[in-house]
Amino acid sequence: MILLVVLAAVVWMLNRQFLSPQNLTNISRLVGIYGIFSIGAALVIITSGIDLSVGSMFSLLGVLLSIMLVGRGWSPWIALPATLAFSAMLGSIHGFLITKVRLQPFVTTLCGLLIYRGLAQYIAKDETKGFGLGTGFESVKAFFKSSPLGVPIEFWIMLVVAALAWVLLHRSVYGRHLLAVGKNEEAARFSGIRTQRVIVIAYVIAACLTGISATLMAFYTNSISPSSHGASYELYGIAAAVLGGCSLRGGEGSIFGVLLGTLLLQMLQNLVNILGIPSSLNFAVVGAVILIGVIADRLLSGRRSG
Amino acid sequence: MLRAHGISKRYGGVIALAEVNFEVRFCEVVGLIGENGAGKSTLIKVLGGLVAPDSGRIEFEGGAVSLRSPQESISLGIGIIHQELSNLPNLDIASNIFLGREKTKGKWWLDDRASRAEAAKILARVGLDADPAKPLGALTLGEQQMVEIAKALSLEAKVLIMDEPTSSLSAKEAETLIGLVRRLREDGVGVVYVSHRLDEVVALADRVTALRDGRNAGELAKQEISQPAMIRLMVGRDLEPASARQASFGEVQLRADRVVTNRFPNEATSLEVRAGEIVGIAGLVGSGRTELVNAIYGVEPRLAGEVTLGGRPLEANNPRASIEAGLVLVPEDRRTQALILASSVGDNLVLPRWEDFARNGLVQSAAVREETQSLCATYGVKAASVDVPVGTLSGGNQQKVVLAKWLSMKPKCLIVDEPTRGIDVGAREEIYEAMRELAAQGVAILMVSSDLQEVLALSDRVIVMREGRMAGSLDRALATEESVMELAVG
Numbered sequence: 001m002i003l004l005v006v007l008a009a010v011v012w013m014l015n016r017q018f019l020s021p022q023n024l025t026n027i028s029r030l031v032g033i034y035g036i037f038s039i040g041a042a043l044v045i046i047t048s049g050i051d052l053s054v055g056s057m058f059s060l061l062g063v064l065l066s067i068m069l070v071g072r073g074w075s076p077w078i079a080l081p082a083t084l085a086f087s088a089m090l091g092s093i094h095g096f097l098i099t100k101v102r103l104q105p106f107v108t109t110l111c112g113l114l115i116y117r118g119l120a121q122y123i124a125k126d127e128t129k130g131f132g133l134g135t136g137f138e139s140v141k142a143f144f145k146s147s148p149l150g151v152p153i154e155f156w157i158m159l160v161v162a163a164l165a166w167v168l169l170h171r172s173v174y175g176r177h178l179l180a181v182g183k184n185e186e187a188a189r190f191s192g193i194r195t196q197r198v199i200v201i202a203y204v205i206a207a208c209l210t211g212i213s214a215t216l217m218a219f220y221t222n223s224i225s226p227s228s229h230g231a232s233y234e235l236y237g238i239a240a241a242v243l244g245g246c247s248l249r250g251g252e253g254s255i256f257g258v259l260l261g262t263l264l265l266q267m268l269q270n271l272v273n274i275l276g277i278p279s280s281l282n283f284a285v286v287g288a289v290i291l292i293g294v295i296a297d298r299l300l301s302g303r304r305s306g
Numbered sequence: 307m308l309r310a311h312g313i314s315k316r317y318g319g320v321i322a323l324a325e326v327n328f329e330v331r332f333c334e335v336v337g338l339i340g341e342n343g344a345g346k347s348t349l350i351k352v353l354g355g356l357v358a359p360d361s362g363r364i365e366f367e368g369g370a371v372s373l374r375s376p377q378e379s380i381s382l383g384i385g386i387i388h389q390e391l392s393n394l395p396n397l398d399i400a401s402n403i404f405l406g407r408e409k410t411k412g413k414w415w416l417d418d419r420a421s422r423a424e425a426a427k428i429l430a431r432v433g434l435d436a437d438p439a440k441p442l443g444a445l446t447l448g449e450q451q452m453v454e455i456a457k458a459l460s461l462e463a464k465v466l467i468m469d470e471p472t473s474s475l476s477a478k479e480a481e482t483l484i485g486l487v488r489r490l491r492e493d494g495v496g497v498v499y500v501s502h503r504l505d506e507v508v509a510l511a512d513r514v515t516a517l518r519d520g521r522n523a524g525e526l527a528k529q530e531i532s533q534p535a536m537i538r539l540m541v542g543r544d545l546e547p548a549s550a551r552q553a554s555f556g557e558v559q560l561r562a563d564r565v566v567t568n569r570f571p572n573e574a575t576s577l578e579v580r581a582g583e584i585v586g587i588a589g590l591v592g593s594g595r596t597e598l599v600n601a602i603y604g605v606e607p608r609l610a611g612e613v614t615l616g617g618r619p620l621e622a623n624n625p626r627a628s629i630e631a632g633l634v635l636v637p638e639d640r641r642t643q644a645l646i647l648a649s650s651v652g653d654n655l656v657l658p659r660w661e662d663f664a665r666n667g668l669v670q671s672a673a674v675r676e677e678t679q680s681l682c683a684t685y686g687v688k689a690a691s692v693d694v695p696v697g698t699l700s701g702g703n704q705q706k707v708v709l710a711k712w713l714s715m716k717p718k719c720l721i722v723d724e725p726t727r728g729i730d731v732g733a734r735e736e737i738y739e740a741m742r743e744l745a746a747q748g749v750a751i752l753m754v755s756s757d758l759q760e761v762l763a764l765s766d767r768v769i770v771m772r773e774g775r776m777a778g779s780l781d782r783a784l785a786t787e788e789s790v791m792e793l794a795v796g
Contacts, residue, residue, distance in 0.1 A: 171668045173660040180657060184646040190605055190637050191658040191711070192629040251648070 023274065025152055027266055029220065032154030034236055035262040037213040038244075039165045040206030041237030042258045046169075046182045047202045048250025049098065049105035053112030054237055057090060057210050058230025059120040062218040066129035069137055076137040084211045090116075091207025095200030113234070120226040128225040131218075144219035154216050158259075161209065166255040168205075178202060183251030239290050240265055245297075264289075307331040308353070308384065308465045308496065313362035315348055322348040323359070323520045330465055330496040335487060337511035337531070338500045341540050341791070342591050342756040345520040346500055350467055353498075354386040355379035385458030389470040393450060395443030400425035402442050403457045428456045432486055448479025455486065466490065467498040472506060473592060484510060502590050504533045504795050518542050534788075537795075541758070541787040555766070556581030557616075559750035560602070560633065560719045565611035567597040570774025574611060577769060577776070579719065579750040584741065586765030587754045588790050594774035595754045596638050599721045602752075603635040604628045615719060629658055632718035636708050636725065638754070640701070644708045647697030651689050652678035654696045655711050677714075685710035686736060702733025709740060719750040726760060738764060758787050770794050 037054055044051045061083055068079040090112070097108045131141065146153050169175040180188040181198045189195045218224055242248065243264055244257030268289055272282045309329040315322045323345045330336045340346050351357035353364070355373035364371055366382050373379045379386075393402050400422045401408070409421040418439075425438035434452040442450060451471060458466055468487070472480040480503075487497055487510055501507055507514060514526040516539035524539045559581045564574035575598055579585045587595045600606035601622075602613050608622040621627040628634070637643035645654050655678045656663060663674045678692045687706045689699055696707055705725070712720065725741065726734045741764060745751055755761045761768055768785040770777045770793035778793040 167668065173664045173667055173669060176653070176660045176669060180646055180649070180653075183648055184642065186643050187646050188657070189625065190635065190643045192626040193658070194626055251646075 021150075023270065025147070025150075027270055028155040029152040030154075030269075031259075031263055031266045032152060032156070032158040033213050033216050033220065034233075034240065034266060035158040035259055036161050036216070037206075037210045037233065038237040038240035038258050038262045039161060039255060040209035041234070042241040042244065042246050042253050042255070043165070043169070043178070043202045044105070044206045045238065045241045045246045045248060046178055046250055046253045047199050048182050048185075048248070049199065049203070050109065050238065050248070051094070051203070051206050051210075052106065052109040052234045053090070053094070053116055054210050054234035055230040055232055056113045056116035056120065057087065057207070058214045058217060058233055059224065059226050059228075060116040060123075061087060061211055061214040062224035062229055063120045063124045063129050063226055065215060065218050066131060066224060067123070070129075070131055073136055076140040079137075080140070080215065083215055084208060087207045087211025087214075088204050091204035092200060094207065095203035098203070099196035099199050109234075117227070120229075124224075124226040126226060128223055130223045132222060141219065144216065154220070157212065157216065161212070162255055162259055169253075169255055174198070174201065179251055181251075236265060239286070243290060243293050264293075307365075307367070309365045310349070310353065311363040311365070313349065313352055313359045313364075315352065315357065315359050321520050323352070326362075326517065326520070326522055328353075328515055328522075330498050332464065332494050332496045333491055334512045335491055335497045335499055335510050337507035337514040337536075338498055338517070339502075339504070339507060339514060339536055339540055340517035340523070341758065344517040344523075344540070346517055347469070348520075349517070350386060350469055350498075350500065353379065353384060353467060355384075380461055383462055383464035385461055385463030385466045387451070387454050387458060387466065387468045387471055389473060393442055393454065395450075396441060398439050399429070399436060399442050399445075399453055400438035402453060403428065403438075403460055405457075424460070425456070428460045429453075431459060432456045433482070433489075446479065448475045448482065451475060451479070451483060452486070455483075459490075463495065465496040465498065467500070469500045470502065471499075472501065472503060480506070502795050504536050507531070507536065508533060514539075516540055516542075533792075533795075537788055537791050541791055555583045556748060559616055560752060561614045562598075562602050563612045563614075565598065565601055565613065566609040567594065567601045567774070568607050568609065569597040570594050571609060573774040575771075575774075575776050576611075577752075577779075579752050581718075581748045581750050582745050583766050584745050584751040584753060584764050586761035586768045587752065587771060588756075588758060588761045588768055589771035589777070589794050591756060593771040593794070595771050596723055597774075598771070599635065599723055599752065599754055600637075603633060603721055605635070605637075629715070629717075632716075633721070634712040634715065634717040634719075635721040636705075636712065636723060638723040638727070640704055640708060640727070641697075645696050645704060648695055650693045651682065651687065651696045651699070651707055652692035654707055655681050655692070655714070657711065659715060681710045681714055685713070685740070700730075700733070702729045702736070705729055705733070705737060709737070713740075713744070717749065719752070720744060721752045721754075723754045724756065725753060726755075726757065758790060761785075761790070762787065772796055 041051055041054065064086065065079060065083050068074045068082065069076060094108055094112060097103045098105050144153060148156060169178065177193050177198045180193060181195045185195050217230065240261035241253065241258055243261035244254065246253035265286065268286050269282065272279060272285050277285065307329055311327055313323050313326045326345065326349060328349060338346055348357060352359050355376045355378050358374060364373060371382060403425050404421050409417045409424065411417040422438040429436060429438065432452050432455050434449060434456065436445060436449060442453060445453065471483055475483065484506060487499065490497060499507065499510055508531055511531055512528050514531050514536060516523040516536065518540060523542050526535055557580060558578045560579040562575065562577050564576055566574050589595050597606055601608040604623050604625040604627065613620045615631045615633050618631065620631055620633065641647060652674060656674055660669060663670050675692065682689060682692060685706050687710060688703050696704060725737055741751060753764060762785055766782055768780045768790060770790055772794055777796065780789060
């Protein structure tokens, strides 16, 4: 939190352009998109699992959405729910493989990462897809471009998702079970919690949130190049969750923290852009800041626990 | 000879060894016996350099030695064969034997040929006919045990300590192993033979040393060794008068009918517990008690058989269904299975029933707080508040949290696995009192315990398990430490 404010101040001092309406709109749009799937990543990380397939799902879902709307001319009232349902199906396959077949989450979703990317490239015949020439869904396009009260729709959707996720994690019975399973799956099982179901649900929610983000992203960029669209987004999700206080050992995390983590990451990217740092240094800067963040957290919590 | 003199060791408040004397000469097999927790393992660890004693003296071949690390013990010639095999099954036999002191060509390169040739010689000495290039995992457990012994011999062990070497072997393999021990003795090795199988001790030992509660309980010379004599030394103390509780029992609450567990797939066990009755399951560690109760409850696979509670069958492998029917389990390992140590006392207390505190799926924190505070008061849990992590409480208070968690759900049948492990004497009595009171209220209680006195003090009936099988069932009047031990060791 402190890091965030300091960073914002530094950026602002270095470049007044940071607070320009244009830049803020851009940031909030990206924070919205990244925030939604990062919340999903956090839920999976709380089960002490991981989801590496996010970026490839972005590509596959984007390609499918474009084909449904433009290629086939389906009504958006069918295409959008179909995208969400397909995401949920992928999530439940992950969950099934992890709980019933007992594969490791890392391996399972790594295979997902490769398979979905490959499928996207095959289905799209390696051509870039978009919504440019499509007709019949103008209202949907307009909706995704809209900015109620001057704030992009992506940010509003993220706020709604975050509010629901907050209630789910911090106030619902499911949230208590999720945290319990993440902290000590065996004790949870001995206490009669259906641990496998809890884990599967986490993967399904994460995949659905990825589906929502992927839809927003597809309409935002309006250009889905199957081989690179969404590449390494899963790592941004994981980074946001970790910066937001989730432990990869599971059982810990807060929705608020994840949003802060997302915000921080996006501001860093933005900083690289507007400060004129060579964009080839982008990853290095992000990596360094995450490293500093977690080291600081380690040292501070180390001091607290003596 | 190896001689340990006045060895003492405490773990926190628990005395593991108190002024223990022990010796083994070359060309001799000494049987080391004692109940679970008598101090055998700690003594072995001291001799192996794994545990530093608080006081005492160790002499080897006449001179005082200090064993501060396993390497020092090994370099003196003290080899230990641990109960749990500690090998690498995917490596070949020769590599396992020379693990950590590989034969090399020059400084860097492994010399497989030399190590296999050397291994073949040692394997011949223990009488194991196997190719040293074969992966260890391809051997039977008994053969792997032989490889462990071969490894100890390759270290030129003069004293060999064997901890329950036959516990996972078939009868035939055990016989081979006993033959090998005899040959080693003729070769001049001193063997310390730790076993619960007293018939093996009778067959092998030249002398027996018994431990009890961390102290020397006595010695038997060759001609005095017999099973009754050993049991007397292991149990030793005067019998306590049976407590006066004379309960009347109700209907059969819990019935397990030919239940088969993963661990012993060829054994089917049946038992019954009536309302108001406390049934104790005794037996040695590894006799299948925990596997049985876990399978009854549903956290371990039940391969076959039926479990009914109050006449209604319980679904296998579904602890949730057991809990809803009124069967709960206090597991053996409090820290990993019963509690989420990093979570608060309150969260642990309501772990199985968050649903009861939710309206429309949302948890009502105030109701949780009220309930957990009242539970702490009722069951005497001493904690600063319900918000402190349960891991910061003492063992006794942790166990009270586990009991309170289940008892607040008004179970019909309570299974307790090791109710007082690692709990100090005062809290122990409180837990016994709580269990007796529950039984008086008509709850059926099934208890697993390695503490014989505990089993005898609480149980209305004692079931004794041995190697996955029910070795016998004793009514309170017939259950004594001797009769239970006799069934347990066979």
